[in-house]
Amino acid sequence: MSELVELTSDERSTLEKLESRQRQVRRGAVLQRENEPCGEMFILRKGLMMSYVLLDDGSRQILRFLFPGDMLGMSSAIYREAPETLAALSDCTVAPFDRTALAGIMTAHPRLSAMIMVHAQIERVALTDRLAALGRTSAKARVAALLLELRNRLRVSDKSIANVFALGLTQEEVGDATGLTAVHVNRMLRQLEEDGLIAREAGKVTLVDERALARAANYVNRYEGLDLSWLPAA
Amino acid sequence: MSELVELTSDERSTLEKLESRQRQVRRGAVLQRENEPCGEMFILRKGLMMSYVLLDDGSRQILRFLFPGDMLGMSSAIYREAPETLAALSDCTVAPFDRTALAGIMTAHPRLSAMIMVHAQIERVALTDRLAALGRTSAKARVAALLLELRNRLRVSDKSIANVFALGLTQEEVGDATGLTAVHVNRMLRQLEEDGLIAREAGKVTLVDERALARAANYVNRYEGLDLSWLPAA
DNA sequence: CGATTCTTTGATGGGCTTCAAAACGTGTGG
DNA sequence: CCACACGTTTTGAAGCCCATCAAAGAATCG
Numbered sequence: 001m002s003e004l005v006e007l008t009s010d011e012r013s014t015l016e017k018l019e020s021r022q023r024q025v026r027r028g029a030v031l032q033r034e035n036e037p038c039g040e041m042f043i044l045r046k047g048l049m050m051s052y053v054l055l056d057d058g059s060r061q062i063l064r065f066l067f068p069g070d071m072l073g074m075s076s077a078i079y080r081e082a083p084e085t086l087a088a089l090s091d092c093t094v095a096p097f098d099r100t101a102l103a104g105i106m107t108a109h110p111r112l113s114a115m116i117m118v119h120a121q122i123e124r125v126a127l128t129d130r131l132a133a134l135g136r137t138s139a140k141a142r143v144a145a146l147l148l149e150l151r152n153r154l155r156v157s158d159k160s161i162a163n164v165f166a167l168g169l170t171q172e173e174v175g176d177a178t179g180l181t182a183v184h185v186n187r188m189l190r191q192l193e194e195d196g197l198i199a200r201e202a203g204k205v206t207l208v209d210e211r212a213l214a215r216a217a218n219y220v221n222r223y224e225g226l227d228l229s230w231l232p233a234a
Numbered sequence: 235m236s237e238l239v240e241l242t243s244d245e246r247s248t249l250e251k252l253e254s255r256q257r258q259v260r261r262g263a264v265l266q267r268e269n270e271p272c273g274e275m276f277i278l279r280k281g282l283m284m285s286y287v288l289l290d291d292g293s294r295q296i297l298r299f300l301f302p303g304d305m306l307g308m309s310s311a312i313y314r315e316a317p318e319t320l321a322a323l324s325d326c327t328v329a330p331f332d333r334t335a336l337a338g339i340m341t342a343h344p345r346l347s348a349m350i351m352v353h354a355q356i357e358r359v360a361l362t363d364r365l366a367a368l369g370r371t372s373a374k375a376r377v378a379a380l381l382l383e384l385r386n387r388l389r390v391s392d393k394s395i396a397n398v399f400a401l402g403l404t405q406e407e408v409g410d411a412t413g414l415t416a417v418h419v420n421r422m423l424r425q426l427e428e429d430g431l432i433a434r435e436a437g438k439v440t441l442v443d444e445r446a447l448a449r450a451a452n453y454v455n456r457y458e459g460l461d462l463s464w465l466p467a468a
Numbered sequence: 469c470g471a472t473t474c475t476t477t478g479a480t481g482g483g484c485t486t487c488a489a490a491a492c493g494t495g496t497g498g
Numbered sequence: 499c500c501a502c503a504c505g506t507t508t509t510g511a512a513g514c515c516c517a518t519c520a521a522a523g524a525a526t527c528g
Contacts, residue, residue: 056452061366064362075355078355078356079461080460099464106347106466124361125309125313127362132287132289179368179369181486182507184483186509226312416474420475
């Protein structure tokens with residue numbers, strides 16, 4: 001959040017207190033299961049997680065990948081039962097907090113609440129991008145968009161990442177995120193490679209022609225182009 | 235918002251002031267255009283609107299239908315340029331307000347801000363439902379889900395609506411919302427009719443077997459099952 | 469009442485799925 | 499450290515769902 005605006009020391013200590021408790025989560029572990037009573041919310045400190053839903057034919061739709069700094073389970077906060085499952089894709093560290101803490105922040109820190117809202121809106125717009133991708137773009141474009149999004153999000157917490165990065169996902173998972181089968185994801189990756197847009201080696205992906213990739217994917221980085229000048233005073 | 239909790243007179247007057255200015259919008263008119271600098275936000279008072287994006291092959295993805303009581307353009311508030319277009323599907327009345335007013339509410343009315351956040355989260359979950367529908371369900375299921383959602387949302391502001399309602403959308407629009415072609419939407423409506431799930435007459439749709447329709451559509455009403463006990467005090 | 473938009477139906481084709489199986493990694497226990 | 503089991507990646511073949519193209523009715527509007 002400190003990347004959006006300069007925080008006051010008061011705000012900073014409030015957030016530090018919010019994140020004071022920490023919990024380790026193993027790869028594959030589930031933090032919250034769909035349709036079960038929802039307990040806490042979390043801030044992801046380290047690692048990669050995802051949220052997904054299971055349809056009753058057994059298929060899975062990955063709704064979102066979660067990166068360090070993201071808030072998890074905010075939507076669950078307002079429902080009696082969780083609308084989505086939260087699971088760890090790598091070993092993770094999370095900081096749990098409860099609804100009371102959220103209510104406390106909203107009462108005492110208007111600017112922090114506004115920034116939480118800003119985060120929620122960024123996430124919402126990213127969701128609409130994916131909605132448009134699933135509804136109206138080709139398999140190749142969806143896979144390309146996922147690669148770009150993943151690289152950009154990973155780079156936020158690891159500045160060393162440039163055009164090469166570890167995918168960290170199976171092709172099955174890429175398929176569940178893009179609405180495709182693992183088989184077809186494989187073919188699309190192959191095509192992107194043949195087209196000279198990406199390269200692959202030992203589980204690492206290289207974005208060879210990022211410009212062309214973004215064009216093919218209709219991709220917009222939603223963490224740019226913000227206007228936060230209107231935020232309430234600290 | 236008064237349907238979520240009992241508002242205090244202070245909160246009520248704040249919201250009334252927010253909605254004091256009113257503007258008429260003709261059917262087909264555009265309130266906000268994608269990629270243009272965003273001005274105001276709005277509360278929809280009357281009528282039916284939609285938000286959509288255009289992809290560069292000219293295809294359209296309708297992101298959301300907007301009903302009385304909904305806030306429009308909240309996502310635009312945080313960007314310099316609007317990420318989506320807002321257009322009226324029927325003659326509408328909207329109440330415009332600016333970012334300053336939003337910041338003012340967040341400072342002076344913690345509970346109202348929390349309720350705005352609740353609204354945003356409901357909308358987010360509804361979006362993820364549609365994401366899962368586009369990614370993992372059949373054309374028939376998507377059309378069925380749209381019919382159920384539309385009926386339920388319309389009923390909120392018009393209690394007289396039961397199982398019969400005016401669609402208010404062209405099949406082209408249904409297609410742009412569900413990621414299908416108008417031609418295929420037509421076939422799916424026909425199939426739903428042949429299956430005895432719906433009936434159609436003079437532009438009106440009847441949900442004949444709502445239970446079966448919800449099952450076919452994997453549909454969950456996200457305006458139910460809320461837990462708002464944690465909201466900050468008024 | 470003419471014009472335009474919307475709905476409906478048919479025929480054809482393609483993108484993606486499904487099914488199947490081999491090659492490749494990767495972690496685990498002996 | 500090897501052997502085995504299991505998950506993942508890769509490739510092929512066949513088929514289906516939905517798109518595309520086309521055109522005729524129906525409805526709506528000026």
